[in-house]
Amino acid sequence: MVENYYRELVCFLNARLGNRQSAEDVVHDAYLRVLERSSETPIKQPRAFLYRTALNLVIDDHRRNVIRQTEPLDAVDHEEQLFSPSPQATMDHGQRLEMMQRALAELPYLCRECFTLRKIDGLSHPQIAERLGISRSVVEKHIVNAMKHCRVRVRQWDIG
Structure with a gap:
């Protein structure tokens, strides 16, 4: 893919x-x-x-x-x-943020850590790899897997 x-x-x-x-x-x-x-x-x-x-x-x-x-x-x-944003939009944003946090909590530690170091802390892939003692390709795979997982879970919860 x-x-x-x-x-x-x-x-x-x-x-x-x-x-x-x-x-x-x-x-x-x-x-x-x-x-x-x-x-x-x-x-x-x-x-x-x-x-x-x-x-x-x-x-x-x-x-x-x-x-x-x-x-x-x-x-x-x-x-x-x-x-x-309207109060409704602010509430929707808060709900989506809560869904993302729940989805991230479901991930294995290393996958979640790679994602948060990249998206929240703004570290580059080499910096994450060095910090966690893993290869860049593993960092990339974890980040992509985390994005997929969060997307799938948020969609499921949005429908349900």
Whole structure:
């Protein structure tokens, strides 16, 4: 499946972005997008689909940065006031966060630790590997497995 392309895609994006950390972040986001897709239709060309998803994320991020640089600060502040989350949205966010915490608690220690060190603490894969005394490929597998598990569990709980 798409897990086989992780390192290849990180290297590809690193060459374009010039920053391995940013490349890894984009790849993680691309994996999440692919894993969270709601279509039941199988992906015919998973490698191409994953690359296109990652490149779209890079383009979207670039567009957001360009807009952010040209928009006056007071306009952004005004929009933030208009679009502050409703109490219902805040409650939904809290419920989703609780579901994520429950899903993470179900994971084996090393899998959960890799995921939290990456997503919460912002450590790179080599830093996590060194801290935990495991290989980078094991770190990558744990993070992908944690993302899959959380996605599946949150979907199950959302439906139920």
